[in-house]
Amino acid sequence: MTTDLMPNRYRPGETELPSREAELIARRDSVLGASYRLQYRRPVHFVRGEGMWLYDPDGRAYLDFYNNVPSLGHCHPEVNAAMAEQAGRISANTRYLEPHLVDYAERLVETFPTEIDRVVFTCTGSESNDLALRIARYTSGNEGVIVSSYAYHGTSAAVAAVSPNLGDAVKFSPNARIVALPGPAGVPDSQAADFFESQVRAAIDDLNRRGIGVAALLFDSIFSSDGVWIDPPGFIAGGVQAVREAGGLVIADEVQPGFGRTGSHMWGFERHGIVPDLATLGKPMGNGFPIGAVVGRKGPMERFGAIARYSNTFAGNTVGIATADAVLTILQRDRIPENVLAMGQFLRDGLEQIASRQSGIRAIRNAGLFLGVDMGTGDASPTDRRKLALDVVNAMRDDGVLISTTGANEDTLKVRPPLICEADHVELFLAALERALAKVAVA
Amino acid sequence: MTTDLMPNRYRPGETELPSREAELIARRDSVLGASYRLQYRRPVHFVRGEGMWLYDPDGRAYLDFYNNVPSLGHCHPEVNAAMAEQAGRISANTRYLEPHLVDYAERLVETFPTEIDRVVFTCTGSESNDLALRIARYTSGNEGVIVSSYAYHGTSAAVAAVSPNLGDAVKFSPNARIVALPGPAGVPDSQAADFFESQVRAAIDDLNRRGIGVAALLFDSIFSSDGVWIDPPGFIAGGVQAVREAGGLVIADEVQPGFGRTGSHMWGFERHGIVPDLATLGKPMGNGFPIGAVVGRKGPMERFGAIARYSNTFAGNTVGIATADAVLTILQRDRIPENVLAMGQFLRDGLEQIASRQSGIRAIRNAGLFLGVDMGTGDASPTDRRKLALDVVNAMRDDGVLISTTGANEDTLKVRPPLICEADHVELFLAALERALAKVAVA
Numbered sequence: 044m045t046t047d048l049m050p051n052r053y054r055p056g057e058t059e060l061p062s063r064e065a066e067l068i069a070r071r072d073s074v075l076g077a078s079y080r081l082q083y084r085r086p087v088h089f090v091r092g093e094g095m096w097l098y099d100p101d102g103r104a105y106l107d108f109y110n111n112v113p114s115l116g117h118c119h120p121e122v123n124a125a126m127a128e129q130a131g132r133i134s135a136n137t138r139y140l141e142p143h144l145v146d147y148a149e150r151l152v153e154t155f156p157t158e159i160d161r162v163v164f165t166c167t168g169s170e171s172n173d174l175a176l177r178i179a180r181y182t183s184g185n186e187g188v189i190v191s192s193y194a195y196h197g198t199s200a201a202v203a204a205v206s207p208n209l210g211d212a213v214k215f216s217p218n219a220r221i222v223a224l225p226g227p228a229g230v231p232d233s234q235a236a237d238f239f240e241s242q243v244r245a246a247i248d249d250l251n252r253r254g255i256g257v258a259a260l261l262f263d264s265i266f267s268s269d270g271v272w273i274d275p276p277g278f279i280a281g282g283v284q285a286v287r288e289a290g291g292l293v294i295a296d297e298v299q300p301g302f303g304r305t306g307s308h309m310w311g312f313e314r315h316g317i318v319p320d321l322a323t324l325g326k327p328m329g330n331g332f333p334i335g336a337v338v339g340r341k342g343p344m345e346r347f348g349a350i351a352r353y354s355n356t357f358a359g360n361t362v363g364i365a366t367a368d369a370v371l372t373i374l375q376r377d378r379i380p381e382n383v384l385a386m387g388q389f390l391r392d393g394l395e396q397i398a399s400r401q402s403g404i405r406a407i408r409n410a411g412l413f414l415g416v417d418m419g420t421g422d423a424s425p426t427d428r429r430k431l432a433l434d435v436v437n438a439m440r441d442d443g444v445l446i447s448t449t450g451a452n453e454d455t456l457k458v459r460p461p462l463i464c465e466a467d468h469v470e471l472f473l474a475a476l477e478r479a480l481a482k483v484a485v486a
Numbered sequence: 487m488t489t490d491l492m493p494n495r496y497r498p499g500e501t502e503l504p505s506r507e508a509e510l511i512a513r514r515d516s517v518l519g520a521s522y523r524l525q526y527r528r529p530v531h532f533v534r535g536e537g538m539w540l541y542d543p544d545g546r547a548y549l550d551f552y553n554n555v556p557s558l559g560h561c562h563p564e565v566n567a568a569m570a571e572q573a574g575r576i577s578a579n580t581r582y583l584e585p586h587l588v589d590y591a592e593r594l595v596e597t598f599p600t601e602i603d604r605v606v607f608t609c610t611g612s613e614s615n616d617l618a619l620r621i622a623r624y625t626s627g628n629e630g631v632i633v634s635s636y637a638y639h640g641t642s643a644a645v646a647a648v649s650p651n652l653g654d655a656v657k658f659s660p661n662a663r664i665v666a667l668p669g670p671a672g673v674p675d676s677q678a679a680d681f682f683e684s685q686v687r688a689a690i691d692d693l694n695r696r697g698i699g700v701a702a703l704l705f706d707s708i709f710s711s712d713g714v715w716i717d718p719p720g721f722i723a724g725g726v727q728a729v730r731e732a733g734g735l736v737i738a739d740e741v742q743p744g745f746g747r748t749g750s751h752m753w754g755f756e757r758h759g760i761v762p763d764l765a766t767l768g769k770p771m772g773n774g775f776p777i778g779a780v781v782g783r784k785g786p787m788e789r790f791g792a793i794a795r796y797s798n799t800f801a802g803n804t805v806g807i808a809t810a811d812a813v814l815t816i817l818q819r820d821r822i823p824e825n826v827l828a829m830g831q832f833l834r835d836g837l838e839q840i841a842s843r844q845s846g847i848r849a850i851r852n853a854g855l856f857l858g859v860d861m862g863t864g865d866a867s868p869t870d871r872r873k874l875a876l877d878v879v880n881a882m883r884d885d886g887v888l889i890s891t892t893g894a895n896e897d898t899l900k901v902r903p904p905l906i907c908e909a910d911h912v913e914l915f916l917a918a919l920e921r922a923l924a925k926v927a928v929a
Contacts, residue, residue: 049795064583067583067585067588068583070588070592071583071587071588071591073603074588074591074592074595074603074604074605075580075587075588075591075604075605075606076604076606076784076787076788076791077788077791077792078606078787078790078791078792078794078795078796079580079606079791079802080581080795080797081581081582081583082581082582086582086583087582087583088582088583088584089576089578089582089583089584090575090576090584091575091576092575092576092577092578097576097578097582110579112579112799112800113577117576117577118573118574118575118576118577120574123570123573123574126569126570126573127566127569127570127573130561130566130569130570130774131561131563131566132533132534132535132561133532133533133534133535133540133560133561134535134556134560134561134774135532135535135540136553136555137518137522138523138524138525139524139525139529139530139531139532139540140507140510140511140514140524140529140530140531140532141531141532141533142510144514144518145510145513145514145517145518148514148517148518149513149517152517160516160517161517161518161519162517162518163518163519163521163522166609166610166613166776166800167609167610167613167798167799167800167801168799169613169798170609170610170612170613170641170642173616173642173643174641176643177643177646180643198613198617198796198797198798199613199616199642199643199644200616200619200620200642200643200644201642201643201644203620203794209794209795210795212793212794212795213793213794213795325799326799331573331577331800331803331805332800332805333609333776333777333800333801333803333806334776341519344519344521345519345520347521348519348520348521348522349520349521350655350656351521351646351652351655351656352491352492352521352523352652352653352655353521353641354523354641355610355612355641356555356610356611356768356769357555357609357610357774357775357776358610358776359518359522360774360776362774362775363776
């Protein structure tokens with residue numbers, strides 16, 4: 044694992060910047076401080092967004108193939124109109140009766156398998172995962188949490204402590220256990236399910252031996268921060284079963300894969316043919332408005348809700364609900380997942396064609412419009428591969444196309460455009476990638 | 487402490503409701519479940535809000551003397567216009583340069599004493615307190631947290647575990663220690679500071695003896711969930727000093743007292759003449775938009791930020807920033823705190839007049855427009871006092887005025903109108919309280 048936890052970032056002094064940006068960064072650093080990092084060697088500065096595009100102060104357009112929050116595109120007029128209309132009428136909390144809250148909650152759980160019929164709203168994906176862990180620990184009576192090698196589940200204390208992706212700087216919980224994924228371990232597809240299950244069983248045994256017990260298997264069903272390891276579908280099923288047998292809950296972190304990102308399904312766990320006990324939602328739920336949720340089976344949701352007062356001031360607020368309702372309406376009405384499936388395939392085909400005529404691409408993985416593209420030639424060192432990925436990302440940024448990196452070694456291109464992207468956008472992206480590969484030194 | 491953790495709520499079967507509300511509650515219960523509780527014996531149902539008023543589906547107006555999130559009033563047109571305008575232009579995250587984020591961050595820290603010059607944005611008050619604890623634990627190297635007897639600091643796992651107000655249902659952290667407040671303990675003002683300091687020193691000694699150490703004193707500077715215990719100003723200073731000497735940080739939870747609620751100051755800790763290491767913000771910051779922050783001194787903020795990647799997807803989003811900026815602009819331009827001070831005094835004077843001619847009011851405490859009004863006659867049992875408070879709150883609700891209860895025994899009326907309230911509103915409130923006291927049986 045690379046020790047630089049955000050390699051694709053601006054480092055003061057490394058790049059000469061125009062005074063407009065340099066002065067803004069100096070002011071920013073002195074009031075926001077070190078925890079705020081800027082993406083790209085030369086940070087981007089945007090003043091306007093529309094659909095697939097972001098614009099800098101000079102009017103230059105950047106094609107956005109990275110942001111998975113505005114999944115219906117930047118500044119969607121219909122979503123914004125719903126938000127503004129509701130904000131002008133009433134912004135009520137959930138301790139007052141309000142029909143829109145109930146209507147949306149019903150519509151949301153209808154998109155899940157029938158076993159999942161309860162929802163609690165939050166404001167962020169981190170709050171969703173934090174609450175899911177509280178529910179799992181309370182209802183299982185256990186403390187242990189099993190996560191994948193480079194999992195990232197959010198920013199709260201409890202969730203950061205089970206996010207190995209944050210590195211050694213953030214204390215990893217003594218109650219957390221890590222399981223390796225078959226893909227990055229080089230296990231063939233035919234043995235992937237057994238490999239994963241045996242990892243999970245070993246983690247359970249260790250947690251039980253120490254009297255910690257297993258509260259939850261917490262996983263992002265496309266393992267995005269591990270480097271987008273999605274195949275073979277179903278490889279997690281044996282591990283899921285093992286956790287259930289040990290008394291733990293299964294929590295699908297749908298913050299990144301959910302709301303149609305995979306194209307084939309509304310929720311990422313569906314690709315694996317399993318039904319979790321809890322699923323956590325966030326990022327694209329309000330196309331940028333801060334809203335998240337925990338959805339789940341009646342059993343654990345009611346056992347927790349009956350004892351614990353969970354009152355989240357802003358969550359379920361009518362303005363967030365109206366915004367999220369507009370997002371769900373558009374996703375369903377415009378059959379966005381169908382577009383995701385088609386564009387995901389088109390993008391993947393284009394990448395394979397580039398890989399066939401140009402060196403530098405080692406592997407391509409995708410579930411709909413979440414793609415991981417491993418960089419480097421076969422014999423390149425991890426350092427060279429990471430440098431290549433960073434060089435490509437930054438060459439594309441200079442060329443006006445936004446992506447970033449992911450994976451244990453941060454040598455995988457992370458490509459996840461808004462879900463409304465069209466063939467023209469894909470072609471622009473592919474052309475920019477090909478130019479970038481031609482320009483940088485492919486080690 | 488009452489075992490019913492939210493006494494002012496609807497209990498199915500206790501009250502006969504119109505079918506429109508009964509049917510909505512049945513649907514709500516089956517999708518949102520047990521953790522969602524409705525306020526008042528007969529829940530309220532609102533479809534429109536404006537300034538100090540909320541309206542039910544029949545057009546009946548309710549005077550809002552309870553909601554401290556829309557502190558500039560419901561559906562403020564100028565705040566909403568700023569939100570909508572920004573949402574239509576760009577909704578960018580903090581990894582891209584954007585001047586508005588920096589402008590607002592500078593304006594926000596300028597409202598604090600000069601020692602406090604750094605800010606990290608969050609989405610909720612819970613996230614703010616959770617992050618503040620992470621910073622305090624990392625920079626102190628200790629784990630212990632000292633809180634007041636009935637403190638409530640939020641919903642995340644780490645924060646709920648140091649919130650005794652949540653009761654026995656939520657596991658209280660073995661690293662947390664409780665300190666009694668002088669007011670509810672009946673300690674006279676002249677001994678209040680010594681009493682508080684000796685409580686804090688005893689907590690520190692116990693934490694040190696067990697090798698836990700003190701990471702933070704975490705306190706709401708108006709101790710609202712303890713029952714609004716604000717006096718005498720400065721009584722916390724010795725305890726603050728003791729925590730600093732022991733290597734802990736001082737965290738002012740300004741989620742409720744902040745942004746001018748006390749009238750005399752922008753931030754509640756200023757009433758006590760101390761400067762904390764960190765202060766946490768939430769509720770009224772965006773007049774309802776989900777935004778919060780941790781502000782603090784450079785030392786701990788930079789030590790944490792340098793090691794921990796804190797990346798909160800929605801926090802610092804330009805739409806939240808534009809909304810919060812509009813709120814701060816209006817607070818300052820319209821000199822809202824001056825109105826708070828005047829209306830708080832007018833409200834207090836009116837309550838004292840009622841108390842002088844009608845039984846049932848034992849004590850009145852206020853800091854600006856956050857008031858606690860203890861209910862019951864001198865010899866009433868805790869149960870009778872609580873019943874009286876609930877009867878008064880529900881009689882007022884039926885009369886079209888919204889307040890609720892607080893305190894260890896939930897026998898204190900919690901009165902906290904939007905900060906824009908005017909003399910006419912105060913008079914309506916006082917008349918409704920007098921009617922309610924005349925109507926209910928004063929035990």
